Structures are given as structure tokens and as C-alpha cells.
Amino acid sequence: MPATQRMKIGDFLLRRLKEAGIRHLFGVPGDYNLELLQQLQDTKALEWVGTCSELNASYAADGYARLNGLGALLVTNGVGALSAINGVGGSYSEHVPVICIAGSIPLRSIDRGLGMHHTMADGTWDHFLDAYGHVTAAHTRLTPRNAATEIDRLIITAWREKLPVYLELPSDIAYLEIEVGTSPLVLAHSPSDPERLRSCIAAIAARLSAATSPAILVDTDADRFGVAPELMTLAEKLQAPVAAVDVAKAVIDETFVHYVGIYNGKASQPPVRQAIETSDCLVAIGYRPIEVTTGDFTASLPADTIHARGHSVDVGDDNYQAVTLKEVLNGVIDVVPRVTARPPQQPAATVPAAHAQTEGSAKLTQAAYWQAMQGYLREGDVLFVDNGTSYALFGLTFPPKCTFVGSVNWGSIGYSVGALLGTLTAAPQRRHILFVGDGSFQVTAQELSTILRHDHKPVIFLINNGGYTIERGYLGKDEQYNDIASWSYADLPKVFRRDTSARSFVVKTVQDLQHALSAPNDTMIFVESIMDPYDALAPVINSSNKGADLNYGPRGPQRRENLQLRPAPWSTTRVHGIGGTASG
Ligand SMILES: Cc1ncc(C[n+]2csc(CCOP(=O)(O)OP(=O)(O)O)c2C)c(N)n1
Ligand SMILES: [Mg+2]
Numbered sequence: 001m002p003a004t005q006r007m008k009i010g011d012f013l014l015r016r017l018k019e020a021g022i023r024h025l026f027g028v029p030g031d032y033n034l035e036l037l038q039q040l041q042d043t044k045a046l047e048w049v050g051t052c053s054e055l056n057a058s059y060a061a062d063g064y065a066r067l068n069g070l071g072a073l074l075v076t077n078g079v080g081a082l083s084a085i086n087g088v089g090g091s092y093s094e095h096v097p098v099i100c101i102a103g104s105i106p107l108r109s110i111d112r113g114l115g116m117h118h119t120m121a122d123g124t125w126d127h128f129l130d131a132y133g134h135v136t137a138a139h140t141r142l143t144p145r146n147a148a149t150e151i152d153r154l155i156i157t158a159w160r161e162k163l164p165v166y167l168e169l170p171s172d173i174a175y176l177e178i179e180v181g182t183s184p185l186v187l188a189h190s191p192s193d194p195e196r197l198r199s200c201i202a203a204i205a206a207r208l209s210a211a212t213s214p215a216i217l218v219d220t221d222a223d224r225f226g227v228a229p230e231l232m233t234l235a236e237k238l239q240a241p242v243a244a245v246d247v248a249k250a251v252i253d254e255t256f257v258h259y260v261g262i263y264n265g266k267a268s269q270p271p272v273r274q275a276i277e278t279s280d281c282l283v284a285i286g287y288r289p290i291e292v293t294t295g296d297f298t299a300s301l302p303a304d305t306i307h308a309r310g311h312s313v314d315v316g317d318d319n320y321q322a323v324t325l326k327e328v329l330n331g332v333i334d335v336v337p338r339v340t341a342r343p344p345q346q347p348a349a350t351v352p353a354a355h356a357q358t359e360g361s362a363k364l365t366q367a368a369y370w371q372a373m374q375g376y377l378r379e380g381d382v383l384f385v386d387n388g389t390s391y392a393l394f395g396l397t398f399p400p401k402c403t404f405v406g407s408v409n410w411g412s413i414g415y416s417v418g419a420l421l422g423t424l425t426a427a428p429q430r431r432h433i434l435f436v437g438d439g440s441f442q443v444t445a446q447e448l449s450t451i452l453r454h455d456h457k458p459v460i461f462l463i464n465n466g467g468y469t470i471e472r473g474y475l476g477k478d479e480q481y482n483d484i485a486s487w488s489y490a491d492l493p494k495v496f497r498r499d500t501s502a503r504s505f506v507v508k509t510v511q512d513l514q515h516a517l518s519a520p521n522d523t524m525i526f527v528e529s530i531m532d533p534y535d536a537l538a539p540v541i542n543s544s545n546k547g548a549d550l551n552y553g554p555r556g557p558q559r560r561e562n563l564q565l566r567p568a569p570w571s572t573t574r575v576h577g578i579g580g581t582a583s584g
Contacts, residue, residue, distance in 0.1 A: 007563040009147045010036045010174030014045035017099065017505025020155050022072050024049050024064065024425050026057040030076025032118070032171040036563040037074070039174060049425055049454070051418070052446035054080045057380025059418025059444065060425070061098045065091070066223075066405055067382070067426040068351050072099040077168075078118040081128045081333040089135040089162045090410035094247075095224045095286075097158040099165055100136070104130065106172035107143065131167035132249070139166040144173055144326060148180045152276055159187045162310065174209065189311075193322035200313050200320040204283070204306055207315065207492070208336050211281030212280070214240040217263055219293070221286025221325075223251040224311045230329040231285065233258055237333060239342040241275040243268075245293040246394055250383075250404040254397050265295025275302065283308060285325070292408055292583055296546055360511035365424035366392065366463075366535045368510050373435075373461070377402065378518050381431050386416035387439035388470045389463060389536040391543075394399040401428075411583040414443025421447050431521065432458040439468045439484050449496035451526065459525040462489050466533045470584045473536070473544025474551070474567040475558055490528040502526055538567035544584055 007015070013036070017025070025046045039044055051057040057073040065071030075084050081102045091098040105116045115121050117375040132139045138157040140150045142510055154165040199201060208214050216235055235242045235258040242252050243263040252259050261272040268276075276282060289299060291557055307314040312321050313328060322326075362368070370392045377383065379399040385391060398404065405423060406467045407415040420434050422576055441462055451458065467483040474484045493502035502524035505516035516527045545566065548558035558564050 003322050004179045004184050006177045007180050008039065008175050008177055009142065009144065010169065011043055011045075012178070012180050013101070013142075013151050013169065013174075014040055014043060016151050016185050017072055018045050020159065020187055021068065022070050022099075023047060023068075025072050025074050026051050026060040026064070026422065026425075027074035027101075028052075028057060028076070028080055030080055030103060030118075032077045032105060033074055033080075035171055035174045036101075036103055036169060038174075038402050042515070044252050045315055049450070051421070051450055054083035055087055056418035056444050056447045056450075058084040058091070058098070058100070058422070059415050060422035060447070061100075062087060062091045062094070062096045062407075062415075063080060063405060063419030063422025064096050064426045065096050065422070066419075067403065067423050070097050071422060071426075072100065072101065074101045074103065075103055076106045076118065077116075078128055078225040081166075082461070085131060085135060086412055087415070088132070088166065090407050090412050090415060091164040092135050092137075093410040094407055095160050095162045096219055097164065097224075099167070100132070100167045101156060101160055102166065103142065103174075104128075104170050105166035107170040108172050110170070110196040129166070129168060135164065136166045137161045137163035141168040142173065144172065144176050144178055144379045148178055149172070150399070152185060155185060156187065160311075160503065162221070175355075180557055189324045189326075190322075192324050192327045196320050196329055197323050197331060198535055199318075200315065200323050200328055201335060203315040203318060203320075204308075204313070204328070205305075205335045205345045206330050207281045207306065208238060208283070208332065213275075214238050214281040214283070215275050215279035216240055216242040217276055217282060217284040217287060217305075218242060218244040218248050219284070219286040219288055220248045221252065221310055222248060225286075227285070227329055228252055229324050230333060232258070234283075234329060234333050234336070237336060237338050239339045239400055241272075243272050243276055245287070245291055247406070247408040250402050251402050254402075255400045260475070263299070264293065265298030266299070267295035270457070274331070278302075282306065285481075286310065287416055288409070290409060291547075291550060294409075296550065318438065360509065360514070362507055362510055364507060364513055364529055366531060366537055369513065369529060369531070370396065370537065372510070372513055372517060377433075378431065379396060381433055382427065383436040384416045384420055384423075384436070386434075386440040387411050387413045388406075388468070389465070389540050390435040390437055391470075391540050392537045393435050393561070395537070395539075399525055405504075408583070413437075413440035417441060417442075417444040417447050420458055420460075421451050421454075421456075424451060424458060427455070428456065432456075434458055434460045436460065436462055437469070438464045438466070438487070438489065441489070442484060442487070445492065446496075448492055452493060452497035452500055452502065457521060457524050459521060460527065462526070462528050463531055464489060464528050465531045465535065468584075469533055469536050469565070470540065472533065473541040474548040474584050475563060477563060477565045478532075490526055492525060493526050504528070507509075507532065535567055536565075541565055541567045547584055
């Protein structure tokens with residue numbers, strides 16, 4: 001019999017979160033979760049990071065989980081839970097393990113049928129639990145009978161599946177004692193089935209050993225399941241090229257000698273396209289094709305591509321279950337013969353520098369802006385992109401050990417500002433740089449105050465172009481629905497923290513930008529760049545134009561005269577990797 005002890009349910013939940021490696025809890029207090037917050041205060045199990053909204057807390061927990069392996073947020077019944085559900089849905093789409101805890105109405109009210117606030121006031125209480133069932137890998141309402149097992153089940157599920165989970169803690173049970181195990185929670189995958197693992201490794205190794213042009217294609221799960229080092233070892237042993245889909249940018253170090261670039265169908269650089277599409281043994285890791293990652297469905301993987309996922313693998317007609325990605329890759333690395341004499345891959349040309357004028361007094365253009373940004377990036381940066389013309393970031397080459405954070409599949413504007421709080425909290429020693437548009441920033445701008453409150457020192461590059469430029473490329477080039485209120489963005493650090501030491505800049509010329517880029521990063525740097533509403537790199541505008549065709553069809557309004565922002569005919573800027581649709 002494993003040893004047990006008596007513990008309050010709330011204390012046990014906090015203890016398990018801590019044992020799972022979570023050190024911070026994001027969220028907003030409410031009367032249904034204050035009792036757990038008091039337990040957190042009394043036990044100091046975790047550090048509380050209060051946010052301005054539950055939506056932002058969900059983004060922060062997501063950002064935190066990307067660097068920490070798991071993240072958590074605490075919300076209140078209904079109003080808090082539904083505010084957070086967009087972010088949790090995003091975590092599902094992006095495969096990020098987040099634990100969403102809702103302090104919910106007391107069990108007493110459910111037993112007795114008592115109407116309560118923060119509900120539909122119709123005598124029902126399952127709406128929010130049911131809603132979360134659609135955006136999580138597991139959801140539950142805790143009771144004194146199930147808490148000891150359900151808490152463990154949900155945390156382990158989030159970690160194993162790399163997906164969010166939702167649990168309701170009724171407010172009248174957090175202080176009740178139950179019997180729980182004394183041993184700490186162990187986060188581990190079940191070991192693979194030995195026969196399936198052996199057969200799977202043998203099948204992959206046979207294909208790879210016979211291949212003359214093996215290649216590896218990486219999607220985000222390579223990061224989530226922590227196998228980038230194994231993939232690089234395998235590529236080295238096979239002398240095989242590695243490409244990443246755009247959403248998995250920099251999961252493989254972009255300076256790695258076998259890394260060839262971003263594969264995005266016909267938007268890829270020719271050597272990347274060739275390496276992937278003509279490979280006689282392509283190993284794809286967690287590949288999830290959508291219009292954004294496939295150059296508008298022009299991606300064409302070889303028919304016999306080996307598809308490896310977190311917990312299963314397809315090789316030819318065989319499907320292997322009960323195998324884990326790490327064990328499969330390590331097994332393959334062990335048995336494939338080392339290749340020394342493969343003709344070298346033609347390395348992908350580095351991104352052609354934008355043809356930017358360099359005259360200091362010239363009005364700042366996006367071409368000059370992104371050219372300058374390439375020089376600003378440093379080894380080890382955490383680099384954020386939000387939706388919009390800032391997608392140009394995909395075209396930059398990242399120095400070693402950088403982490404890319406974006407919500408590209410889900411694409412919820414404003415994600416980056418909340419998530420920035422999360423990554424800063426998880427890894428305050430790293431430099432975090434946010435690239436965001438004015439429209440995206442307006443959705444979650446208040447969280448800047450929490451970032452300032454905790455003395456974080458990110459560098460924020462905000463493009464002020466008067467509205468939703470990327471949308472103008474879909475529809476409404478001059479329509480007022482794509483305009484937004486003109487904020488004095490660079491003043492916001494002062495507004496959000498009266499005694500701030502943040503360095504703020506309003507940049508209108510190349511010279512101004514150079515000045516801002518030379519500022520020391522001993523405090524927050526906030527750079528507001530004023531740019532033309534019609535200015536965006538050609539691939540970004542092209543992607544919007546194509547998106548409109550895809551979305552509205554041939555009878556849509558996008559073909560009408562002058563209703564769409566189009567790339568300037570003289571524009572020669574090319575950015576590889578974003579030639580497919582970028583979501584607007
Ligand atoms: C939550 C949410 N609402 C609406 C959208 C649609 N949308 C995508 S990009 C965008 C505009 C982004 O504008 P901005 O951040 O200013 O970037 P710009 O293209 O102007 O650089 C909008 C409204 C979305 N993706 N997510
Ligand atoms: Mg904008």
C-alpha cells in the first residue's frame with residue numbers, strides 16, 4: 001500500500017502543481033476562488049501573478065508553459081472561465097499544456113439546486129464544464145471523492161498530451177481534508193510497448209538506411225515533445241537536411257549546419273522545396289497541414305512520408321501505437337549507419353536583404369525596419385510575433401538558441417502581449433522581444449502594466465500604422481472598419497506605471513530607429529514606429545490577397561476596384577516562408 005496522508009483538497013492541488021514544476025499561477029481573483037488563493041498565500045506553494053483579465057491570464061499561462069513545460073491559471077466561475085476560453089482554445093490548437101482551474105459554485109448549491117451568480121440563473125451548472133470539454137484534453141469537476149485521483153489524472157494528461165485541461169474546484173471543498181499519496185507526482189510517459197518500439201525503429205531504420213536523399217520536416221510537436229536535440233543528432237548521423245514549417249520556426253536551431261530553411265509549399269526557397277518534396281525517405285514530425293503552413297495547400301510531401309507523432313508513428317501501411325517519440329528517435333539514432341559521404345545539400349541562400357534606402361532622414365519603411373531588426377537579434381532571444389505585418393519576422397534568420405513564440409495556427413490578435421508576461425515570468429534572465437501591430441496590441445495592452453509591475457525588461461517593437469494593415473490586403477483597403485483609434489503608445493509605460501524607468505521612443509525615420517536600437521536594455525524598451533498604413537512587405541500583402549480568394553470565393557467582393565491593398569508593382573522584397581496565406 002502506498003503511504004498516504006490527510007490533506008486539504010486545495011493544498012493538495014497546489015502541492016501537485018508545484019511538484020509538476022509550476023512555480024507561478026496567473027489569473028484574476030473571484031469569490032469562488034478566493035479560498036484557494038488564501039491557501040496559496042498561507043502555504044506559499046506558488047507565486048501569484050494577478051493579471052488584468054482572464055484572457056490575458058490564459059495567454060500568460062500559455063507563454064509560461066512554452067518555456068517551462070507546464071503552465072496554470074486560476075479563474076472564477078463562468079465569467080472568468082469564458083473570458084479565458086479563447087486562450088485555452090489557442091493552447092489546444094498550438095499544443096501547449098495549460099491547466100485551467102476554475103473556482104466554481106459550491107457543491108452545496110448543486111446538491112440543493114440553489115441559483116447562484118456567475119451562472120445562467122436557470123438551475124443548471126454544467127455549461128462551462130461542457131464548453132471546456134471541447135477545447136481541452138480532459139475536464140472535470142472535483143469532489144471530495146474524486147479529487148485525489150482526478151487532480152493527478154488531469155495534470156498528467158496535460159503533460160503527456162501537450163494539451164490544456166480544465167478543472168472546477170467547487171468553492172466549498174477546498175478546505176476539506178481527504179486522503180492523498182505522500183509520494184510526489186511523477187511526470188513521465190508510459191514506456192513504449194517493447195515489441196511495437198522495436199518494430200517501429202526497425203521499419204524506420206530500414207527505410208532511412210536504404211535512402212539516398214533522406215530528409216526531416218519539423219512541426220511544433222518536435223518542440224513540445226522536446227526532441228529537437230534528437231532530430232539534430234539524427235540529421236548529423238544521416239547527413240540529412242532538416243526543414244521546419246513556419247509555425248515551428250527556430251525549433252531546430254537556424255544556424256545548425258543541416259538546417260535548410262522553412263518549408264511552406266511553393267513559397268519555400270527552391271532548395272528547401274526540393275529537399276523535402278523529392279526526398280526518398282522523409283520523416284515528418286507532428287506535421288499538421290493548414291493553409292498557413294502549406295503555402296496555400298501547395299505543399300506536397302512524398303506519398304511514403306514517415307509520420308511520427310508524440311505517441312504514434314505511420315510507416316507505409318503500418319501504424320505503430322504505444323510508442324513515444326523520444327524512444328523511437330533514440331532507437332533510430334542507435335541503429336542507422338553513420339553516413340559520411342553524402343553529397344552536401346545546397347544550403348538555402350540567406351534571405352535577401354530588403355532593398356531599403358538607408359538615408360537616415362528618410363521616412364521609415366517596413367523594408368528598412370526589418371532589415372534593421374535582423375541586426376538587432378542576439379543569441380538566446382525569446383522572439384514573439386503577433387498577427388499582422390509583423391509576420392515579416394518569419395523572414396529573418398534567428399541566431400543560435402533563440403525561441404520563437406507565436407500563435408500562428410490559432411491566430412488570436414493580442415496573444416503576444418499576454419504571453420510575453422508568461423515567458424518573462426518563466427525565464428526572466430533571457431531577453432524577450434515582442435513584434436506587434438497597433439491593432440493587436442490594443443486587445444491586450446493592459447497587461448503591459450503587469451509586466452512593468454514585476455520589473456520585467458522586454459523590448460517591445462510596436463508598428464503604428466493606424467489600424468489593421470494585414471486586413472486591408474484582404475478587404476477594405478480604405479474602409480473605416482480597418483481603422484483604429486490613434487493611441488499615444490509610447491506614453492503607455494508612464495500611464496501603466498507612474499514611476500517607470502522604461503525607455504520609450506517614437507520613431508519616424510531610419511535615424512530615429514537606429515537611435516532607439518542603441519538604447520541600453522537595463523529597463524523596458526518601448527519603440528513605437530510610425531509607418532504608412534499601406535506599407536507591408538510584398539509577401540505579407542500577397543498572402544492577404546490570396547487569403548481573400550480562399551475565404552470569399554470567386555464571387556466575393558475582393559475583386560472590386562481598389563478594395564484591396566496590393567503589393568507595390570516595384571516591390572522586390574522577398575521573404576521566404578510567408579508566401580502562403582498569413583491569417584488575418
Ligand atoms: C481575436 C481576433 N480578432 C480578430 C482577428 C482578425 N485579425 C487578424 S490580423 C488583424 C489586424 C492586425 O492589425 P495590427 O496588429 O495593427 O497589424 P498590422 O497588419 O497593421 O501590422 C485582425 C483584426 C484575429 N486574428 N483575432
Ligand atoms: Mg496596424
